[in-house]
Amino acid sequence: MTLAERDAKLIWHPYTQMQTAGLPVGIVRGEGACVYDEDGKEYIDAVSSWWVNLYGHAHPHIAKRISEQLTKLEHVIFAGFTHEPAVELAERLLPLLPHNQAKVFYSDNGSTAVEVAIKMCLQYWLNQGKARTKILAFNNAYHGDTFGAMAVSGRSAFTAAFDQLLFEVEFIDLPHQKNISQLKEQISNLKDELACFIYEPLVQGSAGMIMYQPEWLNELLQHCAAEGILTIADEVFTGFGRTGKPFASDYMPQKADIMCFSKGLTGGTMALGVTTCTQQIYEAFLSEDKMKTLFHGHSFTANPIACTAALASLDLFTSDETPANIKRIADQHHQFRQKIEGHAKIRSVRQTGTIIAMEWETGNETSYLSPLRDRLYKYFLNAGIILRPLGNIIYILPPYCITNEQLSYIYSKITDALNEI
DSSP states (O other), X not given: OOHHHHHHHHOOOTTOOTTTOOOOOOEEEEEBTEEEETTOOEEEETTHHHHTOSSOBTOHHXXXXXXXXXXXXXXXXXXXXXXXHHHXXXXXHGGGSOTTOOEEEEESSHHHHHHHHHHHHHHHHHTTTOOOOEEXXXXXXXXXXXXXXXXXXXXXXXXXXXXXXXXXXXXXOOOOTTTHHHXXXXXXXXXXXXXXXXXXXXXXXXXXXXXXOHHXXXXXXXXXXXXXXXXXXXXXXXXXXXXXXXXXXXXOSSOOSEEEEOGGGGTTSSOOEEEEEOHHHHHTTOSSOGGGSOOOOOTTTTOHHHHHHHHHXXXXXXXXXXXXXXXXXXXHHHHHHHHHTTOTTEEEEEEETTEEEEEEOXXXXXXXXXXXXXXXXXXXXXXXXXXXOBTTEEEEOOOTTOOHHHHHHHHHHHHHHHHHO
């Protein structure tokens, strides 16, 4: 019995209608930008396994560091205790972030990093005796699948079954030259109620790789700061070089009060979440009154193995090779974009750094449930490429180790699909 057949008997997969889904692909190993199935077939991982893998599969440096840590300390409770990997990771991560980031709170994935950020903001005001309980977010946002993260996400297929249970959020459109004044006025009218504004900087990933300009986001952030509204940059997806700079927030002079990280934080090796904040937010929780404590934690908070993976990932991130690869991939994407822009079947092409997205012309509005998605997914899988379209939107988001030859192959197969499907 194959791995896929054994799986089908027992396992419920994410984002999958199990009644109609085919057998999953059984993967037995990975190397570089590729993974290999149980029959030995090679697949180029063009989406970095849900945007997490930065430097390639089974990277020897990360594996070595984790192996060494496993013989020292696998885990210890993080309430009242600490350990070297957690302390060193905070020491090394904070200097890479905007200078206003002062404290690190550990959790275990992107959704929980967002949950922590939301709770920090809401309790920040509560601890000062102020009733500011509304949250501002962008339409079409995606911040995770736990309830708080769903609440600040746009209403969509991801949230539909739970919409009546989610707390109320003020949603606004992405900023641009024509609506920025209106958005600022809207924020000013709500300022006494707003606890915070949460946003995905520059790229809304799950919404279809929707991209917007830093100058208008910066103006919005400046206005929030002037009105005393806390801001949360959700860099779970955009962090660690994806947008061409170390962090998407590096494109804006105005910095967020809180930042959220996961995915590439460990190079895609294992689960870890981080929420960072300013000294001002941290001090709002310091009190003789224990009810002003941030009562949040996870069993595996600051797991030493996960922190070690993140430290090894930072070794690679801060090497000379990584920014060179990021620029190389961005340049290759740009050249491909120039070739296919204007194709009759392409509604639009957009790119930010190592992220390129192509919106397929379907005659209808973009939809995550577009039937074209399954046809495209199978087409590329048969060609040995893992591309997971967001409805009618194909995107490439590769590990930084991907070669120009592998990228050229992906581009050629996309061109073939445009002519054949």
